[in-house]
Amino acid sequence: MSLPNKRRRATIANLVALLGMPTVTFAHPHIFVDAKFEAIAAPDGSLQELRDTWQFDEVFSSSVLLDFDKNRNNVLDPAEVAAVAKTVRESLAQYNYYTNVTINGKALAFAKPDVLHGTYENGSLILSFAQKPMAKTPLKGLIVFGVYDPTLYTALDFASDADLKISGEGFNRCSRKVVRPDSKEILAENKAMLTTMFFNDPKGTDYSQVVATRLEVRC
Template identity: 70%
Template sequence: MKLQNVKQAEVTWVLAIASTLCALAAPSAALAHPHIFVDAKFEAISDASGNLMEVHDIWRFDEVFSSSVLLDYDKNQNNTLDPPELKAVAKTVKQSLAQYNFYTNITINGKAVTLDPPDVLHADYSDGALTLSFVQKPKQPTPLKGLIIFGVYDPSLYTALDFVDDKDLKVTGQGFNRCSRKVVRPNSKEILAENQAMLTSLFFSDPKGTDYSQLVATRLEVRC
C-alpha cells in the first residue's frame, strides 16, 4: 500500500494529562513509535432502519502510564483515584481529545462521518490501570450503505491502541444484519518497506502531516 494523500495531522500527543504529558516535536522516522499502550474495544451500533446510531470506545491503559496519572492526580495520596480525582482526569482528557475526534475515524464510501463529542467521558482506575470509556453519535443521519470503515488510532503514533482479539471490534443492531464484516490488520513492516524512500525526517516533520498512522492502524471494514 503506497502513501498517496498527505493530510493534516499535527504530531502532538493529545492525551495531555497535566505534568505527565508534554507537547511533542515532530518525530523523525526513528522516533515514530508508541510510548503508551492501550488495550482497546470498539462497538458500532445501528438501528432497525439501517442507520448508524452511535459508537462506543473503551481504552485500558498500560500500567506504566496509569501509574504516572495516579502520581499526578492522587491528591489525597491514598494510592488510588477516587471519584473526584477520576472526574478531573476525564475532564482534562475530554478537552484534549476533542480536537482529534477522540481518535475515532469513520468513513462511508470514502467520505468522513462527523461525530458529536461524547456527552460524558467515564474514567475508572482498578488493578493498577486507568480505563476510559465514552459514546459518540453521528452529527447527521448516517445510512449504512456501501463500504464503511471504522478506525481508532492516534495520528501522532505516540499512543498504540491495540485490539487484541478481532471480537474487540464489533457491530451490533438490526441494521448490520445484512452486512459483512472483517477486521484488517495491516503489516507495518511491509508498509515501511514499500514506502522506505518516503519515510525520511522531512516526511515526518512535514507541517501538513502524514497519513502513515492510518495505513498501519487496525480497522474494521463493513460492507452493507
Template identity: 50%
Template structure:
C-alpha cells in the same frame, strides 16, 4: 501532567529526546459500532485500558489527596480533562464512508476507572451527521502521532451490533507495517516518521473494522 494533558501523548512529548515516531503509551481497546433500527450508525462505544506505566503517572497527577488511589471526584476530573483535550484529535476515532472521512461529536462524558493499577476509559461518540449503513464503511481507533499505540487484542474486540448491521459483511483489517512501508515508500518520508503532530497517512497502519453493506 494534569495541566499538560492537551492529548494523551503528553507523557512522551514532555521529554524532547523521546519525540520519535514510535509509541510510548500503550492501550488495549474494544470498539462497538452500534446500528440503530433506522439503518443509521447510532454511536461508537469505546473501552480503553492503558498500560501500567502511563496509569501510574496518571495516578500521581490526579491523586489530589495522596491516598494512592483515585476516588470518584478524581476520576471525574480525569475524565473531563480527557474529554476536553482529545476533542482536537477526534478522540482517536477515524470513520470513513466510501473513502470520505466522517467527523464524530464530542461525547457527553468520559467515564474512567482505576482497576488493577491500570486506567480504564469508557465513552461513546456519535457521528456528526447522519451516517447510513450503505456502501463501504470503516471504523478505527488510532493516534495519528503514533505516540500512543492502541491495540485490539482479538478481532472480536471490533464488533458491529444491531439488526441493521447484520446485512453487512464484516472484516477486521490488520495492516502489515512492512508491506505498508514498501507499498508507500515514495510518500513515507523522514518527515513523516519524525513529525510529532502526526499525519493522516498514519491511518494506513491502524487496525480497522470494515463494513460492506
C-alpha cells in the same frame, strides 16, 4: 497563585502533553492502550453511535495516579478519575478522540462525547465513552472504522478481532471484516515516502492510518 493551583495546572498540562505529542518529535508509541470498539446501528439502518473502551498501560496509569491522587491513598477515587476523564475529553477533541470513520471514502463527523466514564482497576486507568454522528448516516456501501492516534504517540491495540464489534438490527444485512496491516512490509515498501512524511507534517502522517487496525463493514 497558590502552590496547589500551580501544581494542578502543571499536572493537567502534563496529561494533555502525554496524550498528544507531535509526530515529528516522537515516531513511536510512548503510551499503550488495550482498546475495545463497538459500532451500533439503529433499526432503520443508520449509524446510531460508536462506543470505545480504553485500558491504559500501568506505566502511564501510574504517572496519572501521581498527578491526580489528591488524597495520596495510592488509588484514583471516583472524583479523581472524573477529573482525569474531563481533562482527556478536552485534550483529545482536536484529534477526534482517535476515531476515524468513512462511508464510501467520505469522512464522517461526530459530536463530542457528553462525558468520559472512568475507573482505576488493578493499577490501570480505564476510560469509556460514546460518540454520535453529527448527521443521520445511512449504512450503505463500504464503512471503514479506524481508531488510532495520528501522532503515533499512543498505540491503541485490539487484542482480538472480537474487540472490534458491530451490533444493532441495522447491521443484520452487513458483512464484517477486521484488517490488520503488516507494518514491517509497509515500512519496507514506502521507506523514502515515510521519511518525507515524518519531517514535513507536524500534525501527523498518513502512515498512522495505513498501519492501523481497522474494521471494514459492507452493507
